[in-house]
Amino acid sequence: MTYDASAREDRGAVPATGSDRxxxxxxxxxxxxxxxxxxxxxxxxxxxxxxxxLPVLWVLTQHLGPxxxxxxxxxxxxxPVAAGTEQHFTFDNYLRFFGDRLFxxxxxxxxxxxxxxxxxxxxxxxxxxxxxxxxxSPKNRMLLLLMLLIPFWVGExxxxxxxxxxxxxxxxxxxxxxxxGLIDRPIPFMYTSFSMGVGIVxxxxxxxxxxxxxxxxxxxxxxxxxxxxxxxxxxxxxxxVTLPLTIEGISSGCTLVFLISTGFYATPVLLxxxxxxxxxxxxxxxxHVAGDEWPTGAxxxxxxxxxxxxxxxxFQKFMTGLRKGERK
Amino acid sequence: MTRGNRILLSxxxxxxxxxxxxxxxxxxxxxxxxxxxxxxxxxxxxLEWYMGIFENAEVISAFAYSVAIAxxxxxxxxxxxxxxxxxxxxxxxxxxxxxxxxxxLPALIPGIISAIAFRIYAxxxxxxxxxxxxxxxxAVHNVPFVVLVVMARLSTLxxxxxxxxxxxxxxxxxxxxxITLPYLIPAIMGASIFCLLLSFDDFVRSFFLGGYEPTLPxxxxxxxxxxxxxxxxxxxxxxxxxxxxxxxxxxxxxxxxNKES
Amino acid sequence: MTKLILNRRKLLTTAAMTGAALASPAYLRxxxxxxxxxxxxxxxxxxxxxxxxxxxxxTGIKINIRLVDDQGKQFSLLAAxxxxxxxxxxxxxxxxxxxxxxxxxxAPLDTDRMSNWGNIxxxxxxxxxxxxxxxxxxAPILSGMEVLAYNTDYVTPEExxxxxxxxxxxxxxxxxxxxxxxxxIVMLMKGYDGNMVEYLGDPEKAEAIxxxxxxxxxxxxxxxxxxxDGGAEVQxxxxxxxxxxxxxxxxPAAALINDGFPLGMAIPKEGSYGFVYTFNIAKNCPNPDNxxxxxxxxxxxxxxxxxxTKASGFISTYKGASExxxxxxxxxxxxxxxxxxxxxxxRAEANEMKYGFVDPAVEAIxxx
Numbered sequence: 009m010t011y012d013a014s015a016r017e018d019r020g021a022v023p024a025t026g027s028d029r030x031x032x033x034x035x036x037x038x039x040x041x042x043x044x045x046x047x048x049x050x051x052x053x054x055x056x057x058x059x060x061x062l063p064v065l066w067v068l069t070q071h072l073g074p075x076x077x078x079x080x081x082x083x084x085x086x087x088p089v090a091a092g093t094e095q096h097f098t099f100d101n102y103l104r105f106f107g108d109r110l111f112x113x114x115x116x117x118x119x120x121x122x123x124x125x126x127x128x129x130x131x132x133x134x135x136x137x138x139x140x141x142x143x144x145s146p147k148n149r150m151l152l153l154l155m156l157l158i159p160f161w162v163g164e165x166x167x168x169x170x171x172x173x174x175x176x177x178x179x180x181x182x183x184x185x186x187x188x189g190l191i192d193r194p195i196p197f198m199y200t201s202f203s204m205g206v207g208i209v210x211x212x213x214x215x216x217x218x219x220x221x222x223x224x225x226x227x228x229x230x231x232x233x234x235x236x237x238x239x240x241x242x243x244x245x246x247x248x249v250t251l252p253l254t255i256e257g258i259s260s261g262c263t264l265v266f267l268i269s270t271g272f273y274a275t276p277v278l279l280x281x282x283x284x285x286x287x288x289x290x291x292x293x294x295x296h297v298a299g300d301e302w303p304t305g306a307x308x309x310x311x312x313x314x315x316x317x318x319x320x321x322x323f324q325k326f327m328t329g330l331r332k333g334e335r336k
Numbered sequence: 337m338t339r340g341n342r343i344l345l346s347x348x349x350x351x352x353x354x355x356x357x358x359x360x361x362x363x364x365x366x367x368x369x370x371x372x373x374x375x376x377x378x379x380x381x382x383l384e385w386y387m388g389i390f391e392n393a394e395v396i397s398a399f400a401y402s403v404a405i406a407x408x409x410x411x412x413x414x415x416x417x418x419x420x421x422x423x424x425x426x427x428x429x430x431x432x433x434x435x436x437x438x439x440x441l442p443a444l445i446p447g448i449i450s451a452i453a454f455r456i457y458a459x460x461x462x463x464x465x466x467x468x469x470x471x472x473x474x475a476v477h478n479v480p481f482v483v484l485v486v487m488a489r490l491s492t493l494x495x496x497x498x499x500x501x502x503x504x505x506x507x508x509x510x511x512x513x514x515i516t517l518p519y520l521i522p523a524i525m526g527a528s529i530f531c532l533l534l535s536f537d538d539f540v541r542s543f544f545l546g547g548y549e550p551t552l553p554x555x556x557x558x559x560x561x562x563x564x565x566x567x568x569x570x571x572x573x574x575x576x577x578x579x580x581x582x583x584x585x586x587x588x589x590x591x592x593x594n595k596e597s
Numbered sequence: 598m599t600k601l602i603l604n605r606r607k608l609l610t611t612a613a614m615t616g617a618a619l620a621s622p623a624y625l626r627x628x629x630x631x632x633x634x635x636x637x638x639x640x641x642x643x644x645x646x647x648x649x650x651x652x653x654x655x656t657g658i659k660i661n662i663r664l665v666d667d668q669g670k671q672f673s674l675l676a677a678x679x680x681x682x683x684x685x686x687x688x689x690x691x692x693x694x695x696x697x698x699x700x701x702x703x704a705p706l707d708t709d710r711m712s713n714w715g716n717i718x719x720x721x722x723x724x725x726x727x728x729x730x731x732x733x734x735x736a737p738i739l740s741g742m743e744v745l746a747y748n749t750d751y752v753t754p755e756e757x758x759x760x761x762x763x764x765x766x767x768x769x770x771x772x773x774x775x776x777x778x779x780x781x782i783v784m785l786m787k788g789y790d791g792n793m794v795e796y797l798g799d800p801e802k803a804e805a806i807x808x809x810x811x812x813x814x815x816x817x818x819x820x821x822x823x824x825x826d827g828g829a830e831v832q833x834x835x836x837x838x839x840x841x842x843x844x845x846x847x848x849p850a851a852a853l854i855n856d857g858f859p860l861g862m863a864i865p866k867e868g869s870y871g872f873v874y875t876f877n878i879a880k881n882c883p884n885p886d887n888x889x890x891x892x893x894x895x896x897x898x899x900x901x902x903x904x905x906t907k908a909s910g911f912i913s914t915y916k917g918a919s920e921x922x923x924x925x926x927x928x929x930x931x932x933x934x935x936x937x938x939x940x941x942x943x944r945a946e947a948n949e950m951k952y953g954f955v956d957p958a959v960e961a962i963x964x965x
Contacts, residue, residue, distance in 0.1 A: 036510055045507045055508065056429070063420040067438040070476045074453035075441070077460050087456075110957065113964040135348040143342060150591070152349075158580045159356045161533050162363065163553050166572040169374065169564045169833065170359035173366065176837025178376045180362060196770060198839050199823045210356070242341055264444075271446015273540070282824050285963040288448055293960070295452060295673065302673075306456070309449040317444075372856045375836035459677065547683075548636065548663045558641045558664030560829045562909060563852055 082306035101307030111290060111308070118287040119315065121276075122269040125205060126262050129212045134258075137217055138250075141224035153221065160214045168207055168278045175203050199281035207279040212269055216261040223257025224250075252331070259327035263320045270316045287312055360576075367570035374564055385570035395571055398555040405467060405542075405551060406535040409474035413531045414524055416475070417482025422516070424483070425490040443480035450477065451544040458545060466547035473541045478531040485530070489523035490516075529586045533579060634659045635887040638671055639688040642908035643738070643874070648901050652894050658887045666827075668693050675702050675879065682879045685888040691726045691873040692943035694734050704880045705732035710889045713896035721873055721914040726942050735875025736892050738902070739848075739911035742871035742940060743778055744862040746850040747842035748835060756842075757863040760786050763842060764817045773823040773834055774844035776814065776959045778870075781943075782844065783810040786867045793947040800950055807954040815965045824963065828852075835860060851910030851929035864936040870943045873914065906930055 035041055049055045081087045085096045105111050136156070144152055159167075174180050175197035182194040197203050227250065235245045273288040280286070291312065294305030366374040370382035389395055420439055424432060442450065454473040463469045493516060501511040539553040546554055552575060556568055633656075637644065641664050649660050663684070665671050671687055675697070678684070682702075689697055697703045708714045714722065714736070721727070721737035747757045756762045760782060763772050781791035789806050790796070796803040822840055825831055828849030834840045835853060845862070853860045876895070878888050895901055902915030903922055912930045913919070919927055932940075 032510060032514060036505075036507070045509060049508055059419075059423050060429075062416070063423045063439075064435060066416055066420070066479075067435055067441075071438045071441045071479075074450070074457040074476075075445070077457045078449075078453040081456055110960050110964050132352065135345055136352045139345040139349040143345060154583065156353065156356060158576070158583065159360045161537055161579050161583075162360060162572055162576050163537055163556060164539065165553075165557060165560060166363060166568060167359055170363040170366075170569075172833055172837060173362050173375055174359055176375065176833075176839050178836075178838045180358070180376070183376060194838070196822075196839070198834075198837070210359075213352075213356070267444045268446065271449060273448045277826065278830065282818055282821050282963075288446065289963075290960065292448060293956075302452075302456075306452070309452065313445065313449060372852065373832060373836050373858070375833065548661045550664060555664070558666060561641050561664075561666050561827065562829075563832050563849065564829045 078306050079310060081303055082310050084303050087302045087306075101304045102311065104304060105308060105311055111287075114285050114287045114290050115312070115315075117285070118270055118312070119319070121201070121204075121208075121284075121286065122266050122316070125208045125212060125269050126266045128205060129209050129216045129265050130258065130262060132209060133213050133216045133261075134220060137220035137224055141221055141227070142229075153217075156217065157214060160210075164211070164274055165278075167210065168275055171203065171207050171210070171279060172198060175206065199279070201280070201284055204276055204280040204284055207275040208269060208272060211272065211275060212265045215264045215268060219257045219261040219264070220254065221257075223254040227253055255327055255331050259324060263324060266320055266323070267316050270312055363569050364573050367566050367573050369566045372563060372565050374566055374569060385566045386574070388567065389570055389574050394555065395552075398550050398552045399575065401467070401549050402536050402552040405470050405474060406532045409471045409478065409535045410528050410531040412471070412475035413478040413482050414528055417479045417527065418486050418520065418524060420479070421483045421486035421490055422512070425487045439483050440480045442477045447540045451540040454541060455544045464547070465545050467549065469545040469547075470542050470551065473545050474531075474535040474538060477538075477541065478534055481530050481534070482524075482527040485527040486520055486523050489520055493519050525586060525589065529583060533583070536575075536579065633657050633887070634661055635686065635884050635891045636661045636663070636684050636882075637686045637688075637876075637891075638663045638665050638674070638684050639686075639876075640665065640874075640909070643688060643905060644895070645901060645904035645908065648895065648904065652891065656890060656894070658890060660891070672696060672700075672702075676700060680881055682882060684879050685882040685884050686891065687877050687879055688738075688874055689735060689877050690943075691724075691735065691737070691875055692945045692948070694726070694729060694875075694877075695945035695948060697877070698729060698734060702880055703734050704878045704882065704885070705730075705734060706736065706878065707889075708733055711736070711893040711896060713893050716896050716899070716916055717914050718916050724873075724942065726873075726944055735877040736896060737873045737875050737914040738895070739874045739905055739909060740871060740914055741846050741848055741874070741911045742864065743782060743869045744845055744847050744850060745842065745865050745869075746831070746835070746845040746853075746860055746862045748838070748840075749859045749861045751841045752861075754861060754863065757861060758866055760865045760867050763844065764820060766820070768841055769820045770822050771839075771841040772821050772843050773825050773831060773840045774821065775826065776824050776962055777955065779814065779844055780807070780810050780955050780958065781870055782867075783813055785869070787813075791870065792941075792944040793951040794944055797947050797950065803947075803950055804954050807951075807958050811958040811961060814962050818962070818965060847912065847930070848910035851926075854929040855910070855925055864932055864939050866939060868939040868941065871940050872943050874911065 048058055082101055083097055083099065085098045085100065087095070140149060140153055172179070176182070177194040177196060177198070179197070181197065182191070185191045185195070231249055231253070232245055235249050240248065271288055272286070273292055276284060276286045277289055287308070291305050291308045294301040294308065365378075367385050368381045368383070369378050370380040370384070424436055424439070445453070451473075454476075458465070458469050458472075463472065497515050498511055501515050506514065537553065539557060542551040542554050543557070550558060552571070556571065559565070559568055635658055637660060639662060644660065644662060653659060665674075665688070668690055671689065675682055675684065675687065689703075694703070717737055721740060722733075727733060727735075727737070745757050745760060745763065752762070752768075762768065763774065784791040784806055787806075787809060793803050793806075796806070823830075823834065825834070828846060831843055831845050832849050832853055834843065835858065847862060850860060850862045854862075876892055878885065882888060896915070899913070899915045899918040900921050902913035902918035905911070906913045906918060906922065907926060910929065919930070922930065
């Protein structure tokens with residue numbers, strides 16, 4: 009009998025098929041409900057306000073709130089406030105960054121790394137996304153895409169250690185090369201910007217792959233064929249047709265990856281070398297060592313985030329300009 | 337497209353698959369190592385680590401705790417995210433751009449910064465560290481992903497269907513529940529999987545906002561203090577297999593739903 | 598339609614299972630409710646599982662453990678919770694007492710309430726760092742030290758007798774150390790007091806010494822493979838043979854030795870620093886009586902101390918704990934007397950001044 013019950017219940021979830029004065033019909037004719045709907049939708053204005061109330065409240069209190077709170081902490085001289093002392097407003101935490109060259113190196117290094125890794129991710133994943141969207145039958149597409157995504161869900165730490173076992177002096181790669189007779193002494197891959205890159209691209213590939221894939225998937229095949237009919241070679245077709253039409257995907261993928269890569273902490277710390285200290289490490293230091301450094305940490309976090317935001321905004325402007333230029 | 341190009345592309349794809357999977361294979365393999373540390377050479381193998389997971393109450397309880405947090409936070413994210421998407425999609429109003437910008441903000445803030453911001457804000461609001469705080473932070477962090485996915489699907493909803501329902505006398509709420517919502521189900525499912533996995537995998541927010549009960553990633557991090565052991569690899573493998581099964585099941589489910597509608 | 602129904606049923610089952618998981622008391626329980634509980638912040642494996650079970654069964658007091666992974670985090674968390682913390686017992690290293698005491702976060706220990714206090718080796722319980730302001734502040738449980746660890750297949754014990762080997766061209770690109778800890782050791786190598794207590798009245802001299810140590814480490818930066826932070830990292834570097842020797846705490850190194858890895862460790866002749874992990878009671882803690890019951894119980898017999906050593910690799914502070922260790926475990930947790938003579942404990946008196954200079958120096962070394 010459960011079969012019947014669930015079947016009837018199901019009808020409620022899918023669009024009406026025929027005359028069913030079941031739950032929905034009864035609800036619609038129930039007087040209190042009707043009064044409520046009447047009240048809520050009396051004017052389009054009221055309807056809109058009710059619709060907008062929750063989202064506006066949510067983004068202001070939940071999305072903006074934490075950031076504002078952090079901004080506030082970054083402008084104070086002590087946090088958490090010790091008993092019996094007063095908190096003062098100050099810009100010192102920001103000035104500390106600009107006043108000490110010590111912090112500039114990791115800062116600019118982080119931006120540099122983020123730029124390079126974004127570029128690497130783009131170059132690596134574009135062909136993959138292209139292959140998936142253009143050369144795989146739609147039936148298998150989802151499966152092949154999903155296959156790529158599953159590994160991204162292994163915890164960052166465990167995966168990072170797996171990369172150490174891959175690249176270490178007695179790691180899988182060195183063992184394989186030795187076995188093939190290509191090397192006698194292991195190649196020190198680990199604790200360089202290379203090993204760090206291997207770890208980071210792993211983290212960013214997903215965020216690049218998805219926008220690229222959806223941009224490429226939307227691309228009509230006919231465009232390419234038309235270009236081919238006009239005698240354009242493969243490279244010309246790619247450069248003149250595919251690339252310009254996927255600029256939006258490239259731009260959103262790069263923006264996302266760049267912003268996210270400025271904030272990586274565990275992977276650079278574990279896979280990087282003595283000369284690859286990133287700014288997130290500097291920031292984290294202020295929160296780990298002692299409680300009274302929180303304001304400085306917060307100020308540095310704000311500086312990092314603003315810098316990344318400004319750079320990506322400029323980049324987006326540039327890409328939009330490029331797109332317009334191509335259209336002419 | 338020439339044949340050579342096609343082969344080249346397919347090679348790139350499979351090379352990428354190798355890059356993504358080799359560390360994973362190593363992780364699974366190391367779970368069988370009969371030692372307290374991972375790495376080559378492997379002198380002898382054991383099943384002990386994998387079997388041990390099912391007897392380890394700490395791991396099982398951390399796993400269940402993580403799942404509970406993931407489910408609760410996803411429910412909130414999906415509810416709020418869908419609502420925001422419905423507001424933003426296809427409507428023009430003053431301040432829309434600002435609301436959209438604020439909506440995606442949590443997704444753009446680097447992990448550690450966001451965790452600290454949440455910690456400070458939780459203190460300000462008087463939310464005590466613990467399950468509630470973790471659920472809250474995960475829910476907020478995941479809302480943008482739901483909004484983006486649902487908005488994309490919503491933009492393809494044929495307007496005529498809603499209009500037809502309205503003509504038949506349905507009020508906006510019923511029209512939404514009976515036409516729009518069922519149409520959005522695949523997107524909501526997709527977004528839910530994404531949220532579940534993001535929450536399940538999160539370390540940094542769970543750590544800063546957590547209490548005495550560790551989530552699985554927090555437990556793994558604490559265990560790491562006494563060395564990266566095959567045990568951790570075995571736990572991570574088991575968790576991965578479970579999430580992968582859920583992912584594949586959900587993908588098939590969504591695909592079927594797509595066909596049905 | 599059939600498929601859809603099946604799926605719905607599956608979905609409902611899943612939902613029911615999730616519901617069951619949620620209803621299970623373990624997750625809904627308020628971790629720090631009043632009554633039969635004791636809340637502990639500690640490292641993984643510091644409270645042996647067998648002891649925990651037995652204690653809970655015998656006393657009916659539930660042990661809630663929050664795993665932490667460094668001293669600074671405990672301080673931040675506790676500072677955020679003060680003056681009414683959720684925690685009863687914390688795990689603070691002896692040389693970090695002062696920071697906690699100055700911020701009024703710890704309660705002095707009433708050793709009379711612990712009949713088993715005498716089970717601790719007096720080297721640790723009566724040491725100079727252990728008594729501050731006339732009070733005891735923690736029950737010593739495990740002792741650690743900064744050692745030079747080396748792969749015995751490649752490095753000889755003679756080479757490991759001096760910290761200089763760590764900075765030699767011979768092992769270029771095959772060494773690793775924690776910068777903060779290395780700063781103190783370099784000061785010792787250069788003949789200064791790495792605790793900086795001697796220079797309390799002379800900050801200028803202290804600053805000059807820190808600068809000298811900093812410049813030394815910057816000069817030697819091309820030789821080092823990795824500045825690391827955690828024990829798991831240095832273990833992995835040894836296993837992967839990415840390094841042949843490095844500075845390490847004895848705990849992680851001992852764990853590798855016990856696993857059969859060809860590793861040796863030494864306290865070099867220039868000297869080194871030791872530290873002691875203690876269990877402490879938080880000021881205004883919610884369950885002080887249970888906390889004392891717990892402390893007394895965990896000090897009850899040397900077997901518990903041995904279990905802690907087995908799990909962590911650090912040396913037990915209990916009298917007679919080594920009798921319960923295997924030969925390999927004994928070897929990995931003991932040093933020759935002439936090496937032990939070079940060891941001194943970290944001291945906290947000058948920490949504020951010291952780390953005021955050292956922290957920026959560490960940033961400078963990383964940035965260089």
